[in-house]
Amino acid sequence: MKKKFEFFSNPFEVYKETNLCGHLSNDIKFYHLNQKIPHKKTPNLFAVEKASVLGNSNIIVNKNSHAVFDSFVFSRVDNKIFGIDNKFESHENSPYIFFHYDKIKEFDEGIFLGGSWNIGHWLFNHLTKLIFFPENIMQKVPLLISDVGVKEHFLEFLNLFRIKKKNIIFLKKNTLYKFNKVYHPTMPWHVDLSGNMVITPYAIDFLRKKTVKTAKNIDKKIYIPRGNAKWRKVLNEKELINLLLKYNFKIIYPEHLSLNEQIKIGSETKWLITPFGASVNFFIFMPPGSSLLQLSSLDRKCMNQTKIFCKFSGINCFETKELSQNKFLELDDDVKINLKELEKFLKTLDF
Numbered sequence: 001m002k003k004k005f006e007f008f009s010n011p012f013e014v015y016k017e018t019n020l021c022g023h024l025s026n027d028i029k030f031y032h033l034n035q036k037i038p039h040k041k042t043p044n045l046f047a048v049e050k051a052s053v054l055g056n057s058n059i060i061v062n063k064n065s066h067a068v069f070d071s072f073v074f075s076r077v078d079n080k081i082f083g084i085d086n087k088f089e090s091h092e093n094s095p096y097i098f099f100h101y102d103k104i105k106e107f108d109e110g111i112f113l114g115g116s117w118n119i120g121h122w123l124f125n126h127l128t129k130l131i132f133f134p135e136n137i138m139q140k141v142p143l144l145i146s147d148v149g150v151k152e153h154f155l156e157f158l159n160l161f162r163i164k165k166k167n168i169i170f171l172k173k174n175t176l177y178k179f180n181k182v183y184h185p186t187m188p189w190h191v192d193l194s195g196n197m198v199i200t201p202y203a204i205d206f207l208r209k210k211t212v213k214t215a216k217n218i219d220k221k222i223y224i225p226r227g228n229a230k231w232r233k234v235l236n237e238k239e240l241i242n243l244l245l246k247y248n249f250k251i252i253y254p255e256h257l258s259l260n261e262q263i264k265i266g267s268e269t270k271w272l273i274t275p276f277g278a279s280v281n282f283f284i285f286m287p288p289g290s291s292l293l294q295l296s297s298l299d300r301k302c303m304n305q306t307k308i309f310c311k312f313s314g315i316n317c318f319e320t321k322e323l324s325q326n327k328f329l330e331l332d333d334d335v336k337i338n339l340k341e342l343e344k345f346l347k348t349l350d351f
Contacts, residue, residue, distance in 0.1 A: 002089075002100045003052070003176060005065035009193070014066045015046035015184060021134050028131065033197040033308070041071060043200055044186050045132040051182040054099045056146040056171045057083035058114050060184050070193045071186040074125050084148045085173045101176040110144040110169060111137075111183045117149030119278045124309075127157055128203035129185040139163055141183070146171045156259035160210040189305075197305070201312040204284075208313060211284045215267040218287055221249045222265065222272055224279035232277050233334040234295060240337050244273065247346050254282060271349075275335075280306050288314030293345075295320050295337055318345075 008014050028043050050063035058081055061067045073080045082088050087100035111133060113126045126145075130138055139162055147170045155165065171177060188203035223244045226234055234240060241251060249271075254262050266285020274280055276296030283292055283306075292315055294306050310317035320337065 001102070001176075002098045003054070003061075003065065004096050004098050005054075005059070005061045005067055006095050006097065008066050008068050009070055011044070011046055011068045011071065011186075014062055014068050015048050015060075018045055018047040018183070020045065020132065020137055020183075028200065028202045031199045031201055031308075031312075033199070041186075041192065041198070043132075043188065046184045046186075048182045048184050049180070051179045051184075053110075053112065053144060053171060053177040053179070053182065055083055055086040055101065055173045055175055056115070056148050057081065057086055057088075057099075058146070059099075060112060060182055071190060071198075072184065073190065074121060074187060075191045076193070083146055083173065087174055099176070100174060102174045104176045104178060106178045107142065107169065108179065109181045109183070110142050110177075110179050112144045112185070113146075114144075115146035115148050115150040115171075117151070119151075119154065120281050122150065122154050123157070123207065123281060123284065124189040124203065125187050128188045128200070128207055130161060131188065131200070131203050131206045132185045133183070135161060139167065142167055142169045144169050144171055144177075144182070147173070153255070153259065157210075159259070199305070199308065199312075204309060204312045208284055211263055211266070212287055213263055213267040215264075215287070218268055218270050218290065220265065220269045220271075221247065222252050222269055223249045224252060224254060224272070224274040224282060226275040226277055226279060232275060232332055234275050235334050235336045236339070237337075239339060240295075240342075243339055243343060243346075249273065254279065276304065276306075283310060283313060283315055286313075286315055289316075291316040291318065293318045293320070296335070 030041055030043060032040055048060055048062055052061045054061065058069065058073045059067050069081050089098045113129050115126055116122045143163065145168055188200035190198055192198055223241065225237060225241070226232060252265060263285050266282060267287060269286050269290055271291050272282055272286060273293045274282065274295065276294055280292065280294055292310055294317065296304065296319055307317045320342065
């Protein structure tokens with residue numbers, strides 16, 4: 001079986017704007033980086049009547065099989081739009097895309113979050129879509145989460161909103177999901193069709209209100225390694241750790257800690273040092289006035305939004321100026337840390 005649909009560029013042509021219980025205020029705005037067009041979009045929540053969700057993709061179609069992906073996916077990378085392992089086909093000179101499905105499942109309502117195997121994307125692209133919903137709604141209407149490698153410990157964050165696992169519909173590949181209504185929020189952090197990086201500061205504050213707790217002592221100095229990662233490794237991490245131990249830094253592995261344990265450690269953290277990558281997201285647990293040193297070159301601009309996220313959070317952010325072993329630093333290149341320069345920096349700090 002297959003279904004034919006086409007993309008539109010304007011969600012107002014396809015979906016109906018809605019505002020649940022007057023929950024949104026006029027203060028919720030996008031922060032635009034590298035604005036290339038004069039028109040600035042604002043965050044919106046749409047209701048799609050007689051909607052279909054195509055497998056574990058980010059595609060929601062209306063009853064006329066029209067869909068929009070600008071502002072509803074992180075970027076134009078295919079897996080961000082079409083999900084993982086779904087069967088889509090297109091034909092040259094045709095405006096239509098075909099979705100192949102093996103089964104149909106029908107439900108009443110759903111809140112579309114989507115999903116990602118990457119903790120940063122899970123937090124800031126998907127989970128923060130909950131800014132649009134009063135808690136009584138998000139606890140009552142099922143959440144639609146794409147089965148694209150969302151890890152079990154990612155779902156712990158839903159406990160902060162008192163959402164139970166039984167209230168989740170996990171979207172599987174090659175399945176056509178039919179709903180009487182789907183609530184479809186724009187992504188709080190994404191790249192739009194014009195190449196603008198778009199962030200909702202309110203979404204970061206919304207999440208941190210759940211993850212930042214008051215602590216008596218804010219004096220921890222921690223380092224989060226990247227030794228188990230597939231890419232962006234620190235080639236001299238062993239020597240780096242030995243240096244940081246001299247300055248009483250503790251080594252932690254968030255993936256081995258429960259969410260409550262991370263919240264407790266984060267609330268007591270004064271300094272975090274960590275390589276560019278998923279571990280910088282630990283800032284969501286750290287109190288305002290704390291500091292983060294990201295081990296990455298300033299040349300690594302792609303996907304590097306740490307400073308702007310920290311600015312919205314009241315956290316001091318620093319970066320090293322390392323280079324990769326290659327002439328130009330690519331997104332996933334490994335790096336060596338200049339330990340002499342790092343130690344010089346550490347000696348300037350009031351520990």
